[in-house]
Amino acid sequence: MNSKTIVTIVAGVVLMITLAGLNLTQKQVVPTNNPETKPLVCLDCHRAPNINTNEGVFASKALCYDCHREKTCTRKIDGAEISLQIAPEDFNKNQKQHQFVACIKCHTDVARSPHKTIAGAKCLECHSVHGEATAHDPHLRVSCQACHFKSQFVELDPKDNHVKLAHFDLKSKPISLADHTLTDVKDLKSCEKCHFSGNRVGAPAAVLPSKSALCILCHNSPLSMGHPIFGAALLIFLVGVLATLRFWYLGSVQGEENSLHRKISLSSESIWNVIFSRQVFSLLKMVVLDIIFQRRILKESVGRWSMHSLIFSAILMRFFLSLFTALIFYLHPDGDWALALIDKNSPFTAFANDLLGFFILLGILWAVVQRFIVKPNHVVTEYQDNIAIAIIGTLVLLGFFLEGARILATGIADQTAVFSFIGYPLSKFFSIFGLNWTSIYPYLWYAHGIAGALFVAYLPFGKMRHIFNTPLTYALEEVSGVRNEKRI
DSSP states (O other), X not given: OOHHHHHHHHHHHHHHHHHHHHHHHTOEEOOTTOTTSOOEEHHHHSOOOOTTSHHHHHHHHHHHHHHHTSTTOEEEETTEEEEOOOOHHHHHHHOGGGTTSOHHHHSTTOSXXXXXXXXXXXXXXXXXXXXXXXXXXXOTXXXXXXXXXXXXXXXXXXXXXXXXXXXXXXXXXBOOTTOOOBXXXXXXXXXGGTSSTTOSSOOOSSOOOOXXXXXXXXXXXXXXXXXXXXXXXXXXXXXXXXXXXXXXXXXXXXTBOSOHHHHHHHHHHHHHHXXXXXXXXXXXXXXXXXXXXXXXXXXXXXXXXXXXXXXXXXXXXXXXXXXXXXXXXXXXXXXXXXXXXHXXXXXXHHHHHHHHHHHHHHHHHHHHHIIIIIOOGGGSSOTHHHHHHHHHHHHHHHHHHHHHHHHHHHTOOHHHHTTSTTHXXXXXXXXXXXXXXXXXXXXXXXXXXXXXXXXXXXXXXXGGGHHHHXXXXXXXXXXXXXXXXXXX
């Protein structure tokens, strides 16, 4: 075989390989889930349009619609064929805010091989988690679609304990996974897909009202009044504050005894003069030592100091935690800190809430011992203490009962619920009775809310008004330089 023949054979082989490669590049592919669809070439899928432009969005969605507009586009779930068909005109009508968003912008894990999703639509890639104000609760264990899609059927996924859209209705009829019709979430009736008696997702059997801004003393709360009972409590509280102010101004202010307007003017002037003087540092020192750490009470009695500190300091810490949570959530609602602080099931939040509530309860028990067993002279006739102890004790106990019922009703996993070291044992105790705790929960919620409203309304009238009176008295003493070291 001469060299010319060898060159001819090699050239022929190279030509055959080249033609085969070109033919492979243009090989036609038929989607296995839709054999009637027009055959696609490889480059129809293996391209990356810029989905940040309208042109790229339409090109990307056109690729998805090539299969998903067909009736034969289905997925087998639990032996049943679930429709994945979606009509472009229906999507644009029901999802007007998303008609210029590419499918793979939400369904981020389907543009791959194998062509299937594991995580589902990632709504939080664009949207933030809502807090207490939007749906009366963050609903962190509920998928966005379960609330915002029109389908009335939801289920609790035992794999991750999250509420999701169901694939079958109550008659085991398959539900289309491609129905993107949005519901009006402002209509509370849309909440009844979960919140009804006998539901299987652990939701309260009634749609509960929002917390009130007054609840921020102990809880994450929206800037709303909530149930009318909180509005009534606020009104009574303000009447009590005005009555207290009137009592304060019955005396003379810097020599002025008659003109109320003049008294208010003189006192306001004194406050501003102190704030913009060196005395403000003395006032700050007094606030830290005498109000927060209650130094003066400690000098008088260790027993009284321990009782007051357990109650007052725990309430104050819960209040600061609520304010800090509101600030963090406002600044960065999707941050790890914000999500942990608004989540009642997160280890830190669950433990902190139970620990501070436990301190308050210890303080109440110590106060009961002081009043009914030790009986020092200064408490024998102070019946108002009994009312304050009863209100705060009832409020805290109902809070723990409510937490136990919530853990039991929602079916929170033991490894998560255990951080609520009081609520979790209570949930185990409640489970003995075999009651419908999703129906009992709303009654406990209202009982706790009424106790909280009563606490706020009673503040300016009973013994608890010294929460305001004592700091004011200390401030006046600090400014005037006159101090009563033996206050009881």
